[in-house]
Amino acid sequence: MKTVDIIERIEGEAHLKLEWRNSVVKDARIEFLNFRGFEYMLVGKPPLDALVYTPRVCGICGQAHLLSCVNALENLYKNANIDLEVPKKAKLIRELGLAIETLDSHIKWFYLFIMPDVVSLSPNDYKEYEPIKGQKWLAATKVASDIMRGLAIFGGQWPHTSYMLPGGVMCDPTLIDLATIENYIDQGITFFEKNLSGVSISEYLMFNNVEDINKLTADLKDFKDISFEYGLNNIGKSYNRFFVIADILGFKSGRIKQINAGKINFEKIKEHDDFSFDATASKQSSKKYTWAKTVNYDEMFFETGPMARALVGGRKFIKAIHKEYDDSAYTRVMSRMDEVAYLLQRCKKIIKSIDISEPSYIQPQVKLKDIPYSKARGVVEAARGSLMHEVEIEKGKIKSYNLITPTVWNLGPGSKTKPGTAQKAIIGSKSIQEATITLRSFDVCSVCTTH
């Protein structure tokens, strides 16, 4: 038996095609039918214009794209053997921007995208989580927009600013700016303590075994209660392999295959399009079914995102939860919310380490336009996972631009012999609801997946 469900409320749209046998999902296909073609748009454009185009790949993770783009553009200098100095202050401000955007993304995802589905599993009254009307929904959008003011202070606005560029950043914040940004982070901490965990952030960050889950009161307790009641800690398991591409925000790059951690060799990252539509073809081959490409490492599929970062980085609480509940939907969501506490603390650390007397920007000796040829990549950890931009410039113009987004890692169509990460997680589901919640636990950002 085959079923098709159109999944909305996922930053775009996806079609979930399931093949059932004996009431269990035997095969799953995630179809993305929307393509905007940023990689085509960028060909022929002046290199610095990529700083304006790439944030617009996605409205919620635009700054992750911006940082990945800047890293790639700066590496163009390195690969052309041209020295380029970037002040430490600029690097810290960039990281702060990424952290704030990631916090906003995690909070919104939990309350706007995940909880409405989770609470619908239970017959109990959870009307505070109701979209638009519920107090918790409103409180979440409020704190997300408050934290975002911090980014607007040094970025000018959010969404869509291009305040980072090769050589540094365009802003030069004052001491009051830094204090104000910290105030907004503190508001985020209050929210985490009061609304999410119910315990102080310092106590939370000391959690290191699975029993500590029971110390959580507030909204994370609601999530836990429903998850355990309805088995979210048993569903949604995939390959149990984890991938982190960038050393940034204190996250360590690396991969975990079974229980061995290892370093990243970029040559082993391969993008495939066996099942992906061809933009230039007038007629598509029948085996192609989605605009998403797929990517694997050393021919294996990995999961990227907050769970990967927590495990590769060795964060104790998530490690303990994972030991008990594997890479289930519950662990996946908990990892993301755990990262809220981690990032809030990290932001405070970054702000305190900024030396205001440093310059914000050092003009590169050479313009990108004047480099005859170069090729480079830039990597970053975005909210949903590892993000990579690869750029090639020639005679003052972009010759090629390739993006591999985290959702391609997680939601790509797999290979001829093996299903992709989310596909694997969905296979074995015993109901549509289970399949849908599993899919959602990966945070489907369809605009990024297909770009």
Added chain:
Amino acid sequence: MRIKPKVLWFQGITCNGNTHSLLCANPSRMELFLNSFDLIYHPSLTTQTNLLDIINSDEKIDFLLIEGAISDDTKFFSILNHSVKDLLSKLVSKSTYIVSVGSCASYGGIHAKFELNDDITGVQNSLGKKLTSKLKHKVINLTGCPVHPEWILQTLFIVKSQGKIQLDEEHRPVDLYSTLTHHGCTRNEYFEWKVEPEHFGTKEGCLFYNQGCRGPMTKSSCNKILWNGVNSKTRLGMPCIGCTETDFPRANMLETNKNIGIPAEVPLGISKRAYLSITGVAKTFKISRLQDKLINYDE
């Protein structure tokens, strides 16, 4: 109009930036908006309703808000198995006021740069003159990439109260798009005295001469209604990229287009002769206060 007018948010070819900008609205304003209007459907936010059900019902929509560009092609883009234009047309026929939220919905925006699909355009152009002339009110364009949430809220509140809103030649509300980005920028004194920053990353200096700021040529409220309630791009040192104008995105947005060292474009409505004369005079005076750094922190 209903006491709580029905608002439906439709997404075409978009990055979702305008949705996330709306979510950044001042919380009291957001609360007022949600209490004054009935948001019956948003593809990312609402859960109780289904777009096709609404389309197939007799339900009438007061405000149709569209985010994203429109295309009739389905090779590259389809929504619920329909083309974007198909769903748009069906929704327009049930709606009283049509609001294009963002540059993409207004004229195609950044997505129109995808050349493999030559049918990517804005709402007004996609629907065509024949259809739009039959509407009770002209299509309202809120250009911007993204728009500021206040531009959406203020437009809705004005139309709710007055039944109409005055538009400029690009169909943008005059109340929001009469001033220039330039008006209210904290670097204005540097503009007056032609003080250029040495490079990016300084509190001082005007970004018009070298960094490509389109502030003096762009209609927006960006330095009047601050972004996220606190700031604007030009205030912090990023040039305005002119995203509310129909030539966005341009080429070389982070540098000023100059011919033999002279800006190719001068502030809106000002003749080149007038501008260069003033510039010439201002440039001859080196005012030390304006050459100095604004703040010198103690070690």
Added chain:
Amino acid sequence: MKMSVGNMYNYFSSKEELAKYAIKYSTNIVAAELREVNNMDVSSKEKIFIFTRRYFENVKKSPEIVEYFLRVYLSNREVFSNGCEGFLCVGDFVTEVMILLEEGASKKEFREQDFFTAFSMFMGALGGFAFLSGENVLERDLMEYSDEIAENIYRALKYED
């Protein structure tokens, strides 16, 4: 100027005042000429030729004005430092040259280069030749050289692919 020195001081409080006024007066004439040329609907190349001709006509008609600029201004520059900073006194004329150059480059008739190098190519050729004319070393009538000078200026500024 056919006026006694004593009488002149009825109009100007000092030598300096007189100097500044004379400079402004002479460049205003030239600025007005170039503005007229700039407003013509012809190619930028054509404008160089027309303006060169008019400039030399002015030099021929009132040689003392150019004389004044070259001899008095250049040797008494400190007189002009207060109230004539930089290009202030000759502002109108410089504005017109800017307009001519910018338009020529935007139409891809002139190539991209720094403003000052382009400006000096233009004014250096014209001013230098006026100087030679004042020295009475030219073999032919000044106007006969006009088109060749204009051709040199044009070739120096012209666009190349």
